[in-house]
Amino acid sequence: MDTVYQIGELESFLIALSVLFIGRIICHYVALLKKYNIPEPIVGGLVVAIIITLLKLQGIELRFSLPLQDTFMLMFFSTIGLAANYKLLMKGGAKVFVFLGIASVYIILQNGLGVILASSLGLEPLMGLFAGSITLSGGHGTGAAWSQIFAEEYHMPTLEFAMAAATFGLVMGGIIGGPVGERLIKKNQLESPFSKGKDHHKTHPDLVTYSRKEEDLVTPTTVIEILFLMLVCVVLAKFAKQIETDLAFTWLKMPDFVYALFFGVVIANTSELSGRYHVNAECVDLLGTLSLSLFLSMTLMSLRLWEIFDLALPLLIILLCQTLMLALFASYVSYRFMGRDYDAAVIAGGHCGFGLGATPTAVMNMSALVSRNGPSPQAFMVVPIVGAFFIDIVNLIVLQVYIGLLT
Numbered sequence: 001m002d003t004v005y006q007i008g009e010l011e012s013f014l015i016a017l018s019v020l021f022i023g024r025i026i027c028h029y030v031a032l033l034k035k036y037n038i039p040e041p042i043v044g045g046l047v048v049a050i051i052i053t054l055l056k057l058q059g060i061e062l063r064f065s066l067p068l069q070d071t072f073m074l075m076f077f078s079t080i081g082l083a084a085n086y087k088l089l090m091k092g093g094a095k096v097f098v099f100l101g102i103a104s105v106y107i108i109l110q111n112g113l114g115v116i117l118a119s120s121l122g123l124e125p126l127m128g129l130f131a132g133s134i135t136l137s138g139g140h141g142t143g144a145a146w147s148q149i150f151a152e153e154y155h156m157p158t159l160e161f162a163m164a165a166a167t168f169g170l171v172m173g174g175i176i177g178g179p180v181g182e183r184l185i186k187k188n189q190l191e192s193p194f195s196k197g198k199d200h201h202k203t204h205p206d207l208v209t210y211s212r213k214e215e216d217l218v219t220p221t222t223v224i225e226i227l228f229l230m231l232v233c234v235v236l237a238k239f240a241k242q243i244e245t246d247l248a249f250t251w252l253k254m255p256d257f258v259y260a261l262f263f264g265v266v267i268a269n270t271s272e273l274s275g276r277y278h279v280n281a282e283c284v285d286l287l288g289t290l291s292l293s294l295f296l297s298m299t300l301m302s303l304r305l306w307e308i309f310d311l312a313l314p315l316l317i318i319l320l321c322q323t324l325m326l327a328l329f330a331s332y333v334s335y336r337f338m339g340r341d342y343d344a345a346v347i348a349g350g351h352c353g354f355g356l357g358a359t360p361t362a363v364m365n366m367s368a369l370v371s372r373n374g375p376s377p378q379a380f381m382v383v384p385i386v387g388a389f390f391i392d393i394v395n396l397i398v399l400q401v402y403i404g405l406l407t
Contacts, residue, residue, distance in 0.1 A: 002056070002059050002060065002061045003059060003060050003061070004061045004063060005060065005061070005062050005063070006063050006065065007062055007063065007064050007065060008065055009065040009066075009067060012064040012065045012066050012298075013066070013068070015048065015064065015301060016066065016294060016297045016298045016301060017294075017297070018044075018048075019041065019044035019045050019047075019048055019297035019298075019300065019301050020040060020041060020044055020293055020294075020297050021044070022043070022044035022047050022048070023039070023040030023041055023042070023043040023044025023045070023047075023297075024040050024044070026043050026044070026047070027040050027043055035182070038174075038175060038178050038179075038368070039174055039178065039296070039364045039365065039367070039368045040293075040368075041174075041293060041296035041297045041300055041364060042171070042174040042175065042296075042300060042364070044297060044300070044301075045296070045297055045299070045300020045301050045303065046171065046300060046303075048300070048301040049300060049301060049302075049303040049305050050305065052301075052305075053304075053305040053306050056306050057306070064298075064301065064302055066298045066302065068294075068298075069295060069298040069299065069302075070256075071234060072291045072292075072294045072295035072298070073257055073291075073295045073360060074233070074234040074237055074238075074256060074257055074260040075230045075231070075233075075234055075260075075287070075288075075291040076288055076291040076292040076295060076360070076363075077257040077258075077260040077261045077264070077384070078229070078230045078233030078234060078237075078260040078261065078263065078264040079230060079264065079284045079285075079287060079288030079291065080261050080264060080288070080363075080380065080384045081233065081260065081261040081262060081263060081264020081265040081266075081267070081268060082226070082229060082230070082233075082264040082265075082267060082268045082279050082284050083264075083268070083279075083281065083284050083285075083288070083377075083380070084264070084265045084268060084269075084381060095338065095339075095343075095378060095381075095382045096381070096382050096385050096386060096390075098337060098338065099334075099338060099347065099351075099382050099383070099386050100386050100390050100391070100394070102333060102334050102337050102338070102351075103351065103355070103386055103387075103391050103394070104391075104394045104398070105333075106326070106329055106333075106334075106351075106355060107133045107137055107391070107394060107395055107398050108398055109325070109329070110132045110133050110136060110137065110322060110325070110326075110355070111128070111129055111132035111133050111398060111399070111402050112132075113128075113132070113318075113321060113322060113325055114128035114129060114130075114131045114132030114133075114318055114322065115128035115129065115132070115402065115406065116128070117131075117314075117317065117318045117321060118131065118314070118318065121314035121317060121318070122314065123314055123315075124156065125406050126150070126154065126156065126403070126406055126407070127156075127158065127161065128318065129146075129399060129402060129403070130143065130146070130147075130158055130161050130162045130165055131165050131315055131318040131319055131322065132322070133395050133398065133399065134146045134162065134395075134399065135162050135165040135166040135169060136165065136166070136169040136173075136319075136322060136355065136356050136357075137354065137355060137391060137395055138166075138392070138395055139166055139169075139170075139357070139358040142392075142395070143159075143162030143163060143165065143166045146158075146162065146399075147159040147161075147162045154407075161315065163304075164315065165315065165319060167303055167304065167305070168316075168319050169319070169322075169356040169357050170299075170300075170303070170356070170357040170358060170361060171303070171357075172319070172323045172356050172357070173352055173353045173354070173355065173356030173357030173358070173361045173362075173365075174353065174357060174361050174364060174365065176323060176326070176327050176352050176356070177349040177350065177351075177352035177353045177361070177362070177364075177365030177366075177368075178349060178365055178368050178369060180327055180330050180331055180348055180349050180352050181345050181346055181348055181349025181350075181352075181365065181366075181369045182349075182369065182372075182373075183331070184331060184335055184344075184345035184348055184349075185342065185345045185369070185373055188340070188345070190341060190342040190345055190373075191342055191373075191374065192342050192370070192373055192374025192375055192376060193342065194374050194375045218280070218282050218283050218286055222280045222282075222283045223283055223286070223287070225280065225283070226279070226280055226283035226284055226287055227287060229264075229267055229279070230264075230287060230291075232263070232267070233260045233263040233264045233267065234260055236259065236260075236263045237256050237257070237259035237260035237262075237263060238256060240256075240259040240263075241256040241259060257359075261384065261385075267279075289367065292360065292363060292364065292367065295360060296360060296361075296364055299360075322356070323356060326351070326352055326355045326356055327352065329351075329355075330348040330349070330351045330352050330355070331348060334347060334348045334351045335347075335348040338382075342373070342374070342376060343376050343378040343379050345369075346366050346369050346370060346373075346376040346379040347366075347376075347378075347379045347382060347383055349365045349366055349369050350362040350363065350365055350366045350379060350383040350387075351383070352365060353365040353366075353383075353387075354383070354387035354391070358387075359383075359384055359387035362383050362384070362387050363380070363383070363384060366379050366380060366383065
């Protein structure tokens with residue numbers, strides 16, 4: 001029986017910060033990681049997760065107390081909304097629907113590959129959906145929800161299978177996104193329309209880069225103002241989610257971070273149109289990057305990697321094939337149909353993130369790319385909107401069609 005140690009909230013938060021430092025140091029000294037923009041939270045988080053797994057194998061289990069993990073996620077998505085003034089929305093509007101079409105096609109292919117390989121490897125064809133868009137495009141939450149449905153309606157225990165697949169996808173989505181995007185940028189000699197560097201706010205004060213290298217000129221007053229707006233979005237998002245739950249809107253089922261993004265858009269555009277208040281882009285940039293980094297470090301350090309050890313060989317084969325297919329799809333389809341430019345390359349890197357993991361992973365991939373190659377506001381507008389909201393609706397429809405065909 002394992003000896004369980006519960007790590008306190010303050011100590012857990014300190015370890016989460018340490019994850020970022022560990023990732024930064026390793027990426028700085030390992031040229032391959034630096035060359036292909038492997039995100040620092042992925043590297044640091046995996047190191048800590050491996051250490052925790054080794055302790056688990058010795059009969060020692062560490063459990064972290066991270067009550068602010070989800071809050072940091074909501075704070076980050078609120079900054080996506082706060083950065084989305086109507087001028088940028090008008091510029092990126094058409095690309096949102098183009099990318100939605102591309103991502104929808106991929107979900108169909110993703111489930112098709114999962115079902116075909118599951119059948120070929122002797123598994124129940126429905127299990128292929130759990131190695132498809134249920135977990136890879138849907139994430140842990142969607143995987144857990146569908147596991148409950150399958151247990152009740154089809155008497156199929158799938159929870160461990162789903163959690164292992166989602167964990168694998170989260171890691172691989174963060175690993176392949178940077179190399180895919182970087183390869184496209186270098187191969188096609190692409191450049192950001194805002195150029196490289198770390199002083200974009202001097203020439204483009206309204207630009208939100210989500211670059212860790214950006215030099216942000218902020219004041220305590222502006223930081224407090226933006227932090228206040230972010231927390232307003234977080235509180236309203238939780239309130240809206242609670243109303244959705246209380247009123248049993250089963251047809252809606254929107255993640256709470258979609259509400260945070262929505263309220264951010266409302267606040268940003270209301271203030272822009274009124275002319276009475278201007279949302280400080282540098283503070284949004286700074287606090288958004290900070291929130292994302294902390295959320296991802298907490299997520300990655302909490303991975304239960306030993307669940308992957310229990311993966312049956314057929315599932316591992318399916319997931320590796322899914323990873324290869326997404327890398328090729330993002331490189332040759334997402335990139336081409338999104339315009340074959342710098343923004344398209346960054347979007348392709350982001351597609352690897354939420355096609356295998358989750359929307360925050362997609363943003364992390366893009367953040368690593370823009371930190372090195374220059375801003376891409378369009379990518380940060382298109383990918384989160386599709387990955388955070390629209391793709392969940394498409395995923396639900398596609399899954400219902402596949403289940404209907406297979407049962």
